[in-house]
Amino acid sequence: DSGVTQTPKHLITATGQRVTLRCSPRSGDLSVYWYQQSLDQGLQFLIQYYNGEERAKGNILERFSAQQFPDLHSELNLSSLELGDSALYFCASSPEGYIFAGNTIYFGEGSWLTVV
Amino acid sequence: GENVEQHPSTLSVQEGDSAVIKCTYSDSASNYFPWYKQELGKGPQLIIDIRSNVGEKKDQRIAVTLNKTAKHFSLHITETQPEDSAVYFCAASKGSGTYKYIFGTGTRLKVLA
Numbered sequence: 550d551s552g553v554t555q556t557p558k559h560l561i562t563a564t565g566q567r568v569t570l571r572c573s574p575r576s577g578d579l580s581v582y583w584y585q586q587s588l589d590q591g592l593q594f595l596i597q598y599y600n601g602e603e604r605a606k607g608n609i610l611e612r613f614s615a616q617q618f619p620d621l622h623s624e625l626n627l628s629s630l631e632l633g634d635s636a637l638y639f640c641a642s643s644p645e646g647y648i649f650a651g652n653t654i655y656f657g658e659g660s661w662l663t664v665v
Numbered sequence: 666g667e668n669v670e671q672h673p674s675t676l677s678v679q680e681g682d683s684a685v686i687k688c689t690y691s692d693s694a695s696n697y698f699p700w701y702k703q704e705l706g707k708g709p710q711l712i713i714d715i716r717s718n719v720g721e722k723k724d725q726r727i728a729v730t731l732n733k734t735a736k737h738f739s740l741h742i743t744e745t746q747p748e749d750s751a752v753y754f755c756a757a758s759k760g761s762g763t764y765k766y767i768f769g770t771g772t773r774l775k776v777l778a
Contacts, residue, residue: 551708582765592709592754592768605765639708653699654766656708 552576553657555640561663567628570660574621574642580604581623582643582654583615587636598623630664637661667692669757671769679777684742686772688755691736695757698738699766700729703752712753713740745776 552575562568574581583595585608594607598617609615612630617623627634641654668691678684688698696717701709715722715729715738722729728741738757742749752773756766 551710553708591770592766594765594767597765607765641708653711653714656701656710658706658708 551655551657553640553642553655555638555657555660557660558658559661559663561665562630564630564632564664566630566664567626568630568662570625570627570638570640570662572623572625572640572642572657574623574640575655578642578644578655579621580643580645580654581617581621582641583609583623583625584639584641584656585636586639586659592639595625627662632664635662635664667757667767669755669767669769671755671772673772674770675773675775677775677777678745680745680747682745684740684745684749684774684776686740686753686755686774687737688739688757688769689735689737690757690767692757692759692767693736694759695736695767697758698729698731699756699758700740701754701756703754703771705751709754742774745774747776747778750774750776 554573556571579600582597585593595609596615597605601617612628615625637659639659641656643654670689699714702712703709713727726743731738752771754771755769758766
């Protein structure tokens with residue numbers, strides 16, 4: 550158990566809908582990262598938050614957004630869902646805002662999103 | 666742009682044999698290289714990592730080697746066991762204030778009993 554908690558574990562929704570994925574980082578970790586894993590794209594970095602502020606953006610679509618709350622949990626909001634958004638969404642956390650050599654990130658179990 | 670190539674995509678070995686997975690990175694500024702193991706239905710779990718100032722690191726049956734000149738790094742698993750069957754991901758990161766890993770596309774390792 551990495552200590553990173555994600556809910557829900559599984560979610561099925563229709564195209565055009567909006568969903569929210571939730572993540573609680575490891576105790577004491579200030580950074581939260583969101584990754585998308587699909588069969589043909591591997592692990593793609595979406596966005597990072599550090600202590601409530603957006604720190605870095607990756608290949609995140611405009612239909613997606615995230616935030617980190619004062620208690621450090623984070624939510625990833627996915628809207629106007631398309632079939633191609635079906636994927637496993639991972640949250641990860643780390644103590645620091647930057648990945649220094651030797652400072653790794655720890656992944657949660659993921660949220661399976663199926664868009665039908 | 667930044668890229669990490671990983672080979673092979675699938676690998677089958679007999680129990681007790683060795684397995685080697687290779688990655689090549691494009692950004693010469695990368696200086697931290699973790700390896701993750703992902704079992705079915707679970708999140709990636711760190712198994713070993715190496716920094717750019719080290720050429721090799723070993724932890725029991727797992728070792729990682731790094732060739733900075735060639736921008737290659739490899740994962741070596743010796744005396745493979747059925748529980749080693751999983752998907753393995755390599756990643757590269759720059760430590761100087763950056764924030765993200767670039768992951769390889771993964772290797773599905775099957776250890777045949």
